[in-house]
Amino acid sequence: MADPTKRLPKLPVERALKVIAGRWKPVILYYVFDGPKRLSELKRMMPDITQKVLIQQLREMEEHGLVGRRVFAEVPARVEYTATELGLALEPVLLALCRWGQRHAEEQNELDELADCIVHPRASQARANTAA
Amino acid sequence: MADPTKRLPKLPVERALKVIAGRWKPVILYYVFDGPKRLSELKRMMPDITQKVLIQQLREMEEHGLVGRRVFAEVPARVEYTATELGLALEPVLLALCRWGQRHAEEQNELDELADCIVHPRASQARANTAA
């Protein structure tokens, strides 16, 4: 990374999606938005993620200017990750995505329940809409 | 597809991201938001996308309830894709992503220009990693 060959997309939407694309990035951001967090904290908050992957995702977000990294020269070395201004600007967007995701889940689950009553799980088959 | 094993994520954010994830989905949505479009139209608007992939992405978005599909039994077979209510609800979110992407592009490019004046293009290197 930091590789000139791996440039971000030109279209703003795709660029934004690319930046927040990553198995754990939204979750990490969720915690970091709340305030500075050190690595061990994040690790404890998300037990299902490997330390390597966690650091990996943090590194990428750092390169993309979403989070900042501060190293404290204390006895037990200490590293804190904080959200940058640019990163914080992403919070409302992620919240919007979250809300839409909830609505989507509700509506889709409703359809799934209805689908249980009918035969086929796929509605795309018996569909001959001959509208004019 | 329509495979019960491939369920969407539980977390709303990830669910939303998963649904709009796809090389061409944002672009397709952009056009479909403007009004009903038939396949050949979309193909003409986006020359760089293959017919197969186009149909693929449309199918997925249909299964996810983002777009609707209408088949007209005319002389040359005709199919129109339209945005659903749920799909339209996504428009402001995509716009927000777009705006943030623009800002991100501006700020990042500024940093890149500054980096030209300094020595190292990578800031992640000379960082005292004293963690074990």
Add this chain to the structure above:
DNA sequence: CGGAATCCCCCGTGATACTG
């Protein structure tokens, strides 16, 4: 915390099929 091997999914190419 880095590197290598691995798996799997996304996407692209080209050819083919179906329907009036």
Add this chain to the structure above:
DNA sequence: CAGTATCACGGGGGATTCCG
């Protein structure tokens, strides 16, 4: 024939696992 949809195949990148 024109428009729509599908299939067989292959490459590439992200994510996971194991090892040092």
